[in-house]
Amino acid sequence: MSILSGKKVxxxxxxxxxxxxxxxxxxxxxxxxxEVKVVMTPAAKDFVTPLTLSTLxxxxxxxxxxxDEDENAIWNNHVDLGLWADLMIIAPAxxxxxxxxxxxxxxxxxxxxxxxxxxxxxxxxxxxLDMYNHPSTNNTFKKLQEFGNIMIPAESGELASxxxxxxxxxxxxxxxxxVEKDILGKLPLNGQKVLITAGPTYEAIDPVxxxxxxxxxxxxxxxxxxxxxxGANVNLILGPSALTIQHNLIQIIxxxxxxxxxxxxxxxxxxxxxxxxxxxxxxxxxxxVSNQKIKKADSNFSIELxxxxxxxxxxxxxxxxQFLVGFALETENEEENARKKLKDKNxxxxxxxxxxxxxxxxxxxxxxxxxxxxxxxxxxxxxxxKSEVAKDIFNEINVLKNE
Ligand code: CTP
Numbered sequence: 001m002s003i004l005s006g007k008k009v010x011x012x013x014x015x016x017x018x019x020x021x022x023x024x025x026x027x028x029x030x031x032x033x034x035e036v037k038v039v040m041t042p043a044a045k046d047f048v049t050p051l052t053l054s055t056l057x058x059x060x061x062x063x064x065x066x067x068d069e070d071e072n073a074i075w076n077n078h079v080d081l082g083l084w085a086d087l088m089i090i091a092p093a094x095x096x097x098x099x100x101x102x103x104x105x106x107x108x109x110x111x112x113x114x115x116x117x118x119x120x121x122x123x124x125x126x127x128x129l130d131m132y133n134h135p136s137t138n139n140t141f142k143k144l145q146e147f148g149n150i151m152i153p154a155e156s157g158e159l160a161s162x163x164x165x166x167x168x169x170x171x172x173x174x175x176x177x178x179v180e181k182d183i184l185g186k187l188p189l190n191g192q193k194v195l196i197t198a199g200p201t202y203e204a205i206d207p208v209x210x211x212x213x214x215x216x217x218x219x220x221x222x223x224x225x226x227x228x229x230x231g232a233n234v235n236l237i238l239g240p241s242a243l244t245i246q247h248n249l250i251q252i253i254x255x256x257x258x259x260x261x262x263x264x265x266x267x268x269x270x271x272x273x274x275x276x277x278x279x280x281x282x283x284x285x286x287x288x289v290s291n292q293k294i295k296k297a298d299s300n301f302s303i304e305l306x307x308x309x310x311x312x313x314x315x316x317x318x319x320x321x322q323f324l325v326g327f328a329l330e331t332e333n334e335e336e337n338a339r340k341k342l343k344d345k346n347x348x349x350x351x352x353x354x355x356x357x358x359x360x361x362x363x364x365x366x367x368x369x370x371x372x373x374x375x376x377x378x379x380x381x382x383x384x385x386k387s388e389v390a391k392d393i394f395n396e397i398n399v400l401k402n403e
Contacts (some may be wrong), residue, residue, distance in 0.1 A: 001033060001228075001245075001246050001247040001248060002032035002033060002034075002180060002248055003180050003183050003184055003187075003228075003229070003231075003248070003249070003378065004029065004032040004034045004176070004179065004180060004183070005023065005032055005033030005034065006033060006034070006035070007034045007035070007082055007086045007087060008021070008034070008035050008037075008085050008086045008087075009029050009034045009036050009037075009085065009086065009087055009088075009089065010036075010037050010038075010039065010081060010082075010084065010085035010088040010089070010113070010117070010119075011025065011026060011033065011036060011037070011038045011039075011053075011057075011088075011089050011090075012038075012039050012040070012041075012088060012090040012091070012093075012097075012110045012113070012114065013038060013039070013040040013041070013047075013048065013053070013087065013090075013091070013092070013110075013115060014030050014040075014041045014043075014044050014090065014092055014093055014094045014096070014097040014110065015041055015043035015046065015047060015094055015096075015097075016045060016047065016092040016093075016126040016162040016169070017088075017092075017126070018091075018092035018126035018168070018347070019044050019047035019048040019092055020047060020048050021092070021169060021171070021172055022038075022048055022053065022091060022092070022172075023048060023052050023053065023056055024172040025085070025091060025172035025176075025377055026053055026056040026057050026125045026237065027056050028084050028173060028176050029171050029176065030056065030057065032176065032180075032394045035059075036056075036057040036058075036059065037057060037059045037061075037081065037084065037085070038050075038053045038054070038057050038059070038061045039062055039063070039081060039109055039110050039113050039263060040053070040062075040063040040110065041063065041097060041108050041109075041110050042063050042064060042108060044063065045063060047203070049092075049178070050062075050063065056159070056227070058142075059074065062076040062081075062109055063108075063109060063110075063386075064076065064108070064109055064298075065078070065109055065112075073102035074111055078109055078112035078113040078115075078116050078252055081113045081116070082114070082115075082116030082117035082118065082119075083104075083116065083117075083118060085117055085119045086119050087119050087120050087122065087179065087183075088113075088114065088117045088119055088121045088122070089122045089123070089124065089175070089291075090110075090114070090121070090122070090123040090124065091122075091123070091124035091152070091169060091175060092124060092126030093123040093124055093125045093126065093172075094125075094127060095125075095127045095131050095134075095137050095140070097111070097384040098123065098125065098137070098140045098141070099136070099137075099140050099142060100334070101114055101123075101140075101144060101149075102140045102143040102147075104111045112166070119353070119390045120148075120150060120182075121147070121148075121149045121150070122150045122151075122152055122175075122178075122182075123144065123149055123150070123151055123152065123168070123181060124152040124154070124169050125137075125151070125152075125153075125154050125169070126154060126167065126168065126169035126172050127154075127158070127167050128159055128161050128163065128167050128203070129159060129163055129164075129165030129166055129167045130163075131167065131365070132139070132154060132165070132166055132167040132250070133165075133166070138369065140340070142250055143181060144175070150177055150182060151171065152170050152174075152178050152179075153166075153175070154166050154167050154168055154169060154170065155168045155170055155171065156168065157215070157309065179400075180284060184231050184242075185231075186231075187229075187230050187231025187235075188230050188231065188398055189230040189231045189232035189274075189394075189398075190231035190232075190401070191196045191226060191233075192222045192231075192232045192233070192273040192274065193233050193234075193235070193271060193272040193273050193274075194227040194232040194234045194235070194272065194273065194274045194276070195222050195234075195235050195237070195265065195268050195269060195272040195274070195275040195276070195277070196223050196224050196234060196236050196237065196275075196276045196278060197215045197237045197239075197261055197276070197277045197278060197279035197281070197311065198219070198221060198223070198224070198236060198237070198238050198239065198241070198278050198279050199216070199217030199220060199222020199238045199239030199240060199241035199279055199280070200212050200213045200214070200215040200217070200239045200240060200241070200280050200282075201213075201239045201240075201255070201256065201257050201258045201261055201279065201280070201281050201282045201308075202216075202239070202240050202256050202278070202282075203257055203258065203259075203282045203284070203285035203286060203308070204257070204285075204286065204289045204294065205286050205289065205290070205292070205294070205303060206289065206291075206293050207290075207292070207293055208291040208293050208296045208338060209294070211282060211284070211285065211286065211305075212240070212282070213280050213282070213362075214246060214280075214362060214363050215236055215239070215241075215279070215280035215363075216241060216242070216243060216362060216363060217239065217241030217243050218243055218334075218365065218386050219243075219245075219278050219327075219367060219386050219389070219390070220236065220238065220276075220278040220279065220361065221238075221243055221245050222342065222386040222387045222389070223276055223278060223393065223394075224236040224245060224250050224394070225245060225247065225250070225387070225390065226387070226390035226391050226394050227249075227274070227394060228247045228249035228250050230394060230398075231249070232249065232273075232274070233249055233251075233317075234247075234249055234250045234251065235251050235253060235268045235272070236251065236252045236253065237253045237255055237261055237264045237265060237268070237279070238252055238253065238254055238255065239255055239261060239279055239280075239281075240254075240256055241254065248365035255310075257282075257285065258281045258285060258308035258309065258311070259285075259308065259309070261279060261281060261311060262308075262309045262311050262314070262325045264281045264312050265314070265315065266314075267316065269315055269322070270318075270320075271320055273321070273322065273323065274322065274323045274324075274325070274344065274397060274401075275322050275323070275324050275328075276325040277311060277312040277315065277324075277325070277326050277327060278327050279311075280329075280350075280362055281308065281310075281311055282308055283307065283308060283310075284305035284306065284307060284308065285305065285306060285308050286303050286304070286306075287303075287304040287305060287306040288303060288304065312324075312326045312343075312347075313344070313345050314346050314387055316344075316345040316346030316347060317346065319346055323348050323349075323397060323400070323401055324345075324346065324347050324348050324349075325347065325348065325349045325350070325351065325393070325397065326341060326342070326345055326347045326349075326350050327350070327351045327352075327353065328341050328350055328351070328352050328353070329353045329355065329362065330352065330353070330354055330355070331354070331355045331356065334352055334356070334370075335352065335370065335372065335378065336371070338350050338372055339351040339372060339376060341403070342372055342376075347374070348373065348374050348395075348400060349371060349372070349373050349396065349397065349400065350371070350372050350386075351369050351370075351371060351393060352369060352370040352371070352372060353367060353368070353369060354368070356371075357383070358383070359383045360383070365385055365386055366383055366384065366385055366386065367383075367384065367386050367389045368381065368382065368383040368384070369381050369389055369392070369393075371392075371396050372395070373396070373400055374400075380395070
């Protein structure tokens with residue numbers, strides 16, 4: 001999954017020969033999972049058809065304040081379009097449109113939309129090399145960037161005029177890379193390494209049987225997603241779960257037993273910035289694992305169990321700069337038990353689930369948590385989806401880390 005997945009991208013097309021590349025740009029944005037709308041200047045329609053762009057973007061494409069040929073025409077609301085977008089990209093951006101943008105002109109739908117947009121605006125200039133290097137154009141670039149717009153520099157190469165130099169619109173794949181990197185670079189967890197344990201563990205009894213638990217792994221997966229969406233590089237150490245996730249910033253390390261989970265944590269822990277133990281790790285495992293399937297007999301059967309390693313406790317004992325978060329699933333004396341675990345395991349924060357709360361715990365899609373930090377400050381949250389809970393946990397982590 002790309003960081004652009006789910007983002008609302010508004011592409012503004014102006015009248016340059018590079019407009020033919022916008023079709024590929026729309027396709028690439030759609031492939032990242034973004035939602036795309038296109039707005040064009042009237043003259044841009046001479047270079048690429050609205051039909052092509054509406055087919056690829058799966059949305060109507062507008063170039064005027066109302067559609068002439070449609071007798072039931074409604075006003076194409078530039079304010080709505082501008083407010084709809086999470087990011088706007090003018091590509092290609094001609095010298096003419098850029099100068100109008102810098103002057104605040106609004107004599108077409110694209111310009112009015114630009115002036116209404118509250119989101120980050122990128123522009124990818126495309127023009128001949130002398131136009132690109134002209135002091136007036138450079139002044140426009142400077143002014144637009146001073147207003148907070150982000151320039152995606154033109155590339156060098158052969159231009160439509162036959163001349164060779166800088167002025168070619170950046171390739172669509174370069175534009176996507178540029179925007180992804182720019183968004184990532186501004187995220188609060190950019191460059192941070194986050195380690196998350198999630199899911200159940202299975203402790204083998206024999207080749208066909210195990211001791212396990214009902215953890216779905218969803219809470220840990222939502223935590224991984226929330227961290228990646230904040231720009232972190234995530235190592236998700238996942239026990240046997242039916243769920244999975246695909247995201248450019250999430251690396252999944254699949255494990256089965258508590259011992260395998262421990263080994264994976266040991267190799268990833270030392271250089272991580274934030275570690276969250278959300279896994280439901282078995283506290284005991286069969287002392288002897290049979291190589292063969294155990295046959296039934298008439299008499300009762302018992303299994304001798306031995307302790308597994310407490311992975312979170314190990315992380316607490318080895319903690320240096322890491323911000324360490326644990327979970328506590330309790331049925332009685334909830335806050336008191338959670339505070340004890342916070343201390344015993346040397347945590348910065350503990351997430352308490354009470355099985356007495358409806359909708360909480362490790363089976364469903366919702367959770368109800370109470371956060372207790374190292375200063376023993378306590379914050380109770382309402383019942384929420386696990387995705388919202390994950391965001392609440394990272395909000396708290398960000399606040400505590402920046403204190
Ligand atoms: N945990 C762990 N390794 C274990 C057991 C637990 O890393 N072998 C982690 C869990 O991921 C969770 C926290 O420890 O973050 C609390 O687990 P829990 O089972 O509720 O508490 P315990 O400390 O095992 O105590 P008890 O079972 O007595 O409640």
